[in-house]
Amino acid sequence: MPELPAKFIEKMKLLLGEEEFNLFCESYGQEAAQGIRVNPLKISRDSLVSRVPFSLRPVPWCRLGFYYSPDDRPGKHPYHAAGLYYIQEPSAMAVVEILQPQPGERILDLCAAPGGKSTHIYSYLGHTGLLVANEINANRVKALAENLERWGARNILVTNETPEKLAERMPAYFDKILVDAPCSGEGMFRKLPEACLDWSEGKSQRCAAMQKNLLAQAASMLKPGGVLVYSTCTFSPEENEEQVNSFLQAHNDFEICPVENDWLAPGTLAGTVRIWPHKVQGEGHFVARLRKKGDAGAGRILRAEQKLWSGRKSGVDKINDVSPEVQKLFATFCRETLNIVPEGPYLMFGDQLYAVSDRLPELSRLKISRAGWHLGTVKKGRFEPSHALALGLHAGQWKRTVNLRADNEDVYRYLKGESLMIQGGEQGWAIVTVDGFPLGWGKLVNGQLKNHYPKGLRWG
Ligand SMILES: C[S@@+](CC[C@H](N)C(=O)[O-])C[C@H]1O[C@@H](n2cnc3c(N)ncnc32)[C@H](O)[C@@H]1O
Numbered sequence: 001m002p003e004l005p006a007k008f009i010e011k012m013k014l015l016l017g018e019e020e021f022n023l024f025c026e027s028y029g030q031e032a033a034q035g036i037r038v039n040p041l042k043i044s045r046d047s048l049v050s051r052v053p054f055s056l057r058p059v060p061w062c063r064l065g066f067y068y069s070p071d072d073r074p075g076k077h078p079y080h081a082a083g084l085y086y087i088q089e090p091s092a093m094a095v096v097e098i099l100q101p102q103p104g105e106r107i108l109d110l111c112a113a114p115g116g117k118s119t120h121i122y123s124y125l126g127h128t129g130l131l132v133a134n135e136i137n138a139n140r141v142k143a144l145a146e147n148l149e150r151w152g153a154r155n156i157l158v159t160n161e162t163p164e165k166l167a168e169r170m171p172a173y174f175d176k177i178l179v180d181a182p183c184s185g186e187g188m189f190r191k192l193p194e195a196c197l198d199w200s201e202g203k204s205q206r207c208a209a210m211q212k213n214l215l216a217q218a219a220s221m222l223k224p225g226g227v228l229v230y231s232t233c234t235f236s237p238e239e240n241e242e243q244v245n246s247f248l249q250a251h252n253d254f255e256i257c258p259v260e261n262d263w264l265a266p267g268t269l270a271g272t273v274r275i276w277p278h279k280v281q282g283e284g285h286f287v288a289r290l291r292k293k294g295d296a297g298a299g300r301i302l303r304a305e306q307k308l309w310s311g312r313k314s315g316v317d318k319i320n321d322v323s324p325e326v327q328k329l330f331a332t333f334c335r336e337t338l339n340i341v342p343e344g345p346y347l348m349f350g351d352q353l354y355a356v357s358d359r360l361p362e363l364s365r366l367k368i369s370r371a372g373w374h375l376g377t378v379k380k381g382r383f384e385p386s387h388a389l390a391l392g393l394h395a396g397q398w399k400r401t402v403n404l405r406a407d408n409e410d411v412y413r414y415l416k417g418e419s420l421m422i423q424g425g426e427q428g429w430a431i432v433t434v435d436g437f438p439l440g441w442g443k444l445v446n447g448q449l450k451n452h453y454p455k456g457l458r459w460g
Pocket residue numbers: 092110111112113114115116117118134135136137140162163180181182183210214
């Protein structure tokens with residue numbers, strides 16, 4: 001049980017009243033709930049449930065989510081490395097269910113690392129539309145990109161930008177925006193007791209000022225008729241209902257779009273929701289859904305988009321800017337190794353080849369971590385396929401497979417970076433799979449599988 005800060009206890013007593021506060025306190029004696037969320041782009045819910053050795057129970061507010069038991073170790077199963085599920089705190093799964101992403105939409109996840117909500121959004125976009133996943137912290141953006149790649153995401157733009165810079169470049173650009181804001185983190189004290197040490201009375205106020213700015217920037221990037229979801233993992237009203245209230249006062253072109261959900265408790269601001277650890281199996285969260293008034297098809301917006309898409313100097317033009325030599329190398333690789341040719345347009349970033357979404361905004365002078373589906377690296381006249389390419393492929397799309405079983409030690413040897421002896425005389429790039437699901441690349445040379453599982457991802 002975490003040692004809760006005295007001032008936090010005082011604050012919660014006032015917020016909840018004596019009787020409910022006692023129930024709230026009792027919840028700290030129970031274990032934090034743990035969850036995984038299925039990747040529907042790779043496997044169905046039922047198929048995953050029947051294959052994994054975990055005891056799974058559905059999360060009521062997320063059709064892709066399951067609780068697992070404290071004895072399960074989903075992070076150590078090869079299916080995790082294959083991107084068949086994401087380990088996520090169950091309450092956090094409510095946020096994207098409330099956003100309701102639809103295929104074909106352009107969606108911004110403004111505070112995205114490490115990618116829990118981004119992978120969830122992408123599950124509903126499929127390989128359509130565009131997900132812009134932004135993270136201001138350069139270290140955290142790396143984990144975000146890796147998690148999206150493991151998910152098999154292709155129609156993505158991963159940026160490492162300030163909200164101001166994005167807002168300047170993409171006015172009224174998105175159908176939906178998620179602001180999963182940095183916050184005082186009170187809702188995570190049970191799961192991460194060390195968060196208590198980082199808490200102070202003034203923290204909520206400091207966070208509230210930052211959140212106010214994030215919301216204002218997000219508002220300007222949303223199309224009329226678009227939806228903005230704001231979420232935190234804190235109990236503090238200054239960062240939740242009061243934050244939304246003052247946003248609505250400053251932005252009279254927004255209104256609350258009420259969340260209807262039988263499982264989640266109403267916030268003190270009508271139409272918003274709270275997730276309480278003493279009411280459901282999950283940690284503390286707040287979610288508000290806001291709608292920008294107006295019609296997304298208005299002429300004003302069409303003109304704004306045209307402006308972005310005209311003068312495509314370094315954005316879309318660059319996409320075609322792949323030299324004939326690289327095109328030839330890639331075509332040869334596809335012919336020898338794949339049964340498909342990943343659809344362009346293509347873009348080179350230095351020596352990295354990408355298949356990008358044809359809906360990308362102008363990219364120049366933005367700090368980009370990933371600009372679509374990373375296909376591989378061109379080095380010294382050779383094309384080397386990327387991990388993201390392997391993880392984004394579906395069954396039947398490659399020629400050579402080395403299939404390993406989840407219950408066989410070879411799969412762990414592969415994930416540790418070891419070479420494997422292989423029967424059969426095939427040579428060349430092969431997709432290494434676990435029970436048919438891609439894990440990464442290997443190269444078959446004279447009965448040996450040379451390991452190309454990325455060094456930074458290898459299991460210790
Ligand atoms: C609550 S976490 C996001 C969790 C993430 N949405 C997920 O589901 O995995 C908030 C993130 O916002 C980032 N952040 C902090 N200040 C920011 C800012 N001004 N603009 C954008 N992101 C910011 C933090 O680095 C942190 O990664």
